[in-house]
Amino acid sequence: MGWRLWAVLLVSLAGACGSDGDGNGNGNGNGNGDSASLAHTLPPYDPYPPGLLPPDLNTEIDRVTAEVDRIFREALAEWKATPRPILTGNPPTLQNTGKRLVEILGKLELFDRTISVNGNVACSFCHMPYAGFSGPISSVNATVVAYPGSVHYRFGKRKPQSYTYSPFYPKLEFNQTQQDFYGGNFWDLRSTGYEIQSSDAEQAQHPVVDTQEHGFPDTACVVFRLSQAPYRPLFELIWGKQAFDIDFPSDTRRICTTPGGAAVFHGNTMPVALSRADRGRASATFDQFALSISAYEASPDVSAFSSKFDAFLAGDPSAQLTEDEMAGWQLFRGKAVCNTCHLDGTESNSTASIAQTSIASKAPLFTDFTSTNLGLPRNPENPFYFENVPDRYGFTANPAGRAFTDLGVGLFLRSEAGGVNVEADWTPLAPKFDGKMQVATARNVDMRPCPTFVRAYMHNGYLKSLKEVVHFYNTRDAFLPGVPCTRDTEKKTCWPPPEVDANKDMTIGNLGLTDKEENQIVAFLRTLTDGYTRPYTDFKTFTGTCP
């Protein structure tokens, strides 16, 4: 690809950095001038083969960035319009508006693109509401699946997961009796929540210092940027004035505009030289940053329980499932065995049909919080395979190149590929978890701004529609394996071999579903989209065109 996108990139970065040229599109006064000027004078990292990256990548980055900024500004306005809470009671509690203000704080943090090394990537850049808080660019979802980080074009190795219902996953524990891991966040469960007791909050702490995502070299940089954010008073109202009472060294700005992984850091992950007390304070503030985000993700803005299926479970007479949706649900909990992992609240009832009134759970989460290896093929379009040459900072994301095999939970348990295992007793379990990925909730799998907007499914986004997903579960083992797929047969009558053979789940793979039954399951999955009983917050923020 080389310099093909370079001219477009200049325009893109100019837009991202705003009129003041300080890399701060939110106008909150952060200075990112060093990185902005650097980005304007040097070409992007581009080791990718021609045609791999979608041609509209930069215009779509601009589009999403503008959407992010708009939601950020609206959240700022909501904060300003919210009555100040009353600190009362013991323990002292923010009465009346305390809960909403914590959620607004989390929302501001998620939509603040100054929380990235180059001031151009907010958390929500990869997680927009209209896409179920997952990838917001149809052409990216249809191709490379992973999203470019703050340093263009470093890419992560997996599909952005959805925020929706992620706070409901418990902290990661190994259940000895079940011989299985329950909880955690991320595809590989590496966000355990071992310290702050929330796997979801801990999840929010990873991307900001991920070399291929927000790219900060030090968690203290997040605190430094927060200290300059326009919503700092809100943070201090909730978490206390001590949060930013930190003596940042004079070189903090320079350090925090140098991407993580740069050779200049020599592997040091705490290059901001803080005193011991200030380092502790910054770590506490970083935890509070994460807890605020989790509060927002658990709120009805994100995890709404407002789907048609929720209304159906609540007995809403206007939310009766259609014949196909009902048939799909019965298949989901019967012949297709979907609910052996995606728990729908009827697991204790094995009868062939079930009445609306006899469902055990009225708010099923459609996951069992475990992990599994579905035997998914590689996604050869994953840009991570090509990141085996150093960028201008001397950083190489994936030295193994195409030889990289995504072992999922097994990688985390071995403390490889970005995961850090916090329990030595778990390490020997790694071979039993090779290839396993989190059982994601089936809620909101069809949330999209328009029917033709492509969403990608599974950890590597190999599957591009719910029909493909159900067809894969149905027929993974049904066709003659070992026969090379062609463009005409792949995903129809042929599936490439699994990326990881070990621990391949055989519950599925040859379900014997007809084409009609596959479609009925898809129809049922579409009833799990929030926004049926009331509008889904920020759903109508998509400004792109549908393909």
Added chain:
Amino acid sequence: MRSPAALTIAALVAIHGVTPRAAAGLARPAELRPRQVQLVGRPVLESATPDSAVIRWTDTSGGGTHTHHGIVRYGLDPRHLDRTARSPNRARMNATTMTYRVWIDGLAPNTTYYYTVDAAQADGIALGLRGPVRKFTTPPRRPRRPH
């Protein structure tokens, strides 16, 4: 030549004479203690390629832990089933039967293999499902089509 029944008994003794749990001196927790597990119908060869096969069966090992393991012990000699394939299968809640599918790879083309099936709950320790030695044959490798 020994009769098929004798071969079956020899294989079962070879497999079940000393259970792994007994050898390890472990006691299975009460909630996992198996009842007598029996096949429901016959195991079948679901599919086979020159180097792999899927064996499917249903037995009465339903319930208990969420993940079960289907186990196929197989080999070229019915008296010496020296290889084992295991596959994880998720249990249906509140179901007394369990359908297993086990994927076996690394097979040779156009070769007959003998096998027995067994099951385990999440601890991976075989429940001791009893049944005769069966067999399947992999298809020959097809010559590649010229381009």
